[in-house]
Amino acid sequence: MDWFQAVILGLVQGLTEFLPISSSAHLRIVGEWIGAHDPGATFTAIIQLGTEAAVVVYFWNDIVRIVSRWFGSLRGRVPKGDPDARMGWLIIIGSVPIVVLGLLLQKFIRHEFRSLWVVAITLIVFGIVLGLADIFGRRQKELEQLGVRDGLVFGAAQALALFPGVSRSGGTITAGRIMGYSRSAAARYSFLLAIPAVFGSGLYELFSALKDDGTASTPWIPTIIALVVSFGVGWAVIKYLMQYLQKGSFMPFVVYRIALGTLLVILLAFGVMDASAGAEA
Numbered sequence: 001m002d003w004f005q006a007v008i009l010g011l012v013q014g015l016t017e018f019l020p021i022s023s024s025a026h027l028r029i030v031g032e033w034i035g036a037h038d039p040g041a042t043f044t045a046i047i048q049l050g051t052e053a054a055v056v057v058y059f060w061n062d063i064v065r066i067v068s069r070w071f072g073s074l075r076g077r078v079p080k081g082d083p084d085a086r087m088g089w090l091i092i093i094g095s096v097p098i099v100v101l102g103l104l105l106q107k108f109i110r111h112e113f114r115s116l117w118v119v120a121i122t123l124i125v126f127g128i129v130l131g132l133a134d135i136f137g138r139r140q141k142e143l144e145q146l147g148v149r150d151g152l153v154f155g156a157a158q159a160l161a162l163f164p165g166v167s168r169s170g171g172t173i174t175a176g177r178i179m180g181y182s183r184s185a186a187a188r189y190s191f192l193l194a195i196p197a198v199f200g201s202g203l204y205e206l207f208s209a210l211k212d213d214g215t216a217s218t219p220w221i222p223t224i225i226a227l228v229v230s231f232g233v234g235w236a237v238i239k240y241l242m243q244y245l246q247k248g249s250f251m252p253f254v255v256y257r258i259a260l261g262t263l264l265v266i267l268l269a270f271g272v273m274d275a276s277a278g279a280e281a
């Protein structure tokens with residue numbers, strides 16, 4: 001991977017991480033198209049640290065307040081029913097499914113799940129599910145009404161993002177719409193919920209790469225370039241997406257997912273692309 005390919009993949013990560021269209025699927029597909037092949041689960045997890053840093057910057061005030069109130073509730077200085085303290089617990093609870101499944105399915109995440117057939121099918125299927133949820137989902141619930149059950153459902157939906165093509169934000173937002181949360185509420189919790197999961201997986205992959213092979217197998221300079229680019233682009237995307245969701249629908253993303261997935265199926269069926277070409281062996 002050279003620096004130009006790294007910039008392209010960083011742009012792709014920043015543009016797609018927060019949209020319900022799956023950043024991991026786009027990295028897998030675009031990697032093939034630009035000759036970088038499959039960037040790999042390690043590269044993907046590490047550069048996601050850039051876009052997640054953008055979430056931290058954007059929601060900084062919210063995060064500081066939630067963390068401080070949560071710690072305050074542990075010490076008895078803040079009531080346990082405080083909304084921010086509750087949100088801290090709900091983020092922890094919602095993170096459990098992806099942590100458990102991520103550890104159990106690590107082999108499949110690195111290999112079988114990265115087949116372009118898996119990417120194509122999940123793009124289409126979960127695009128349709130997102131569309132139906134956005135059309136028929138009720139819109140009356142806000143985050144103040146979030147409870148343990150809904151937090152676990154959000155968390156289980158986030159865990160589906162272990163399949164490239166599902167989309168972390170797409171899965172959690174779809175679950176939120178099905179449960180009756182507004183678009184902006186579902187997106188907001190989705191972004192906050194992703195922070196421990198993405199930082200956890202990214203730092204785990206980073207330390208594993210440093211421990212196992214500090215120079216040979218991981219393209220460090222391209223990875224750092226892609227990480228920095230993804231941060232800048234991701235911050236701009238999350239800012240405008242939150243504004244868009246005040247009035248806009250998810251239908252443009254649904255149409256895009258189905259169109260991209262269908263194109264990918266056609267290319268794979270006619271042998272233009274190889275489903276496993278360039279994937280981690």
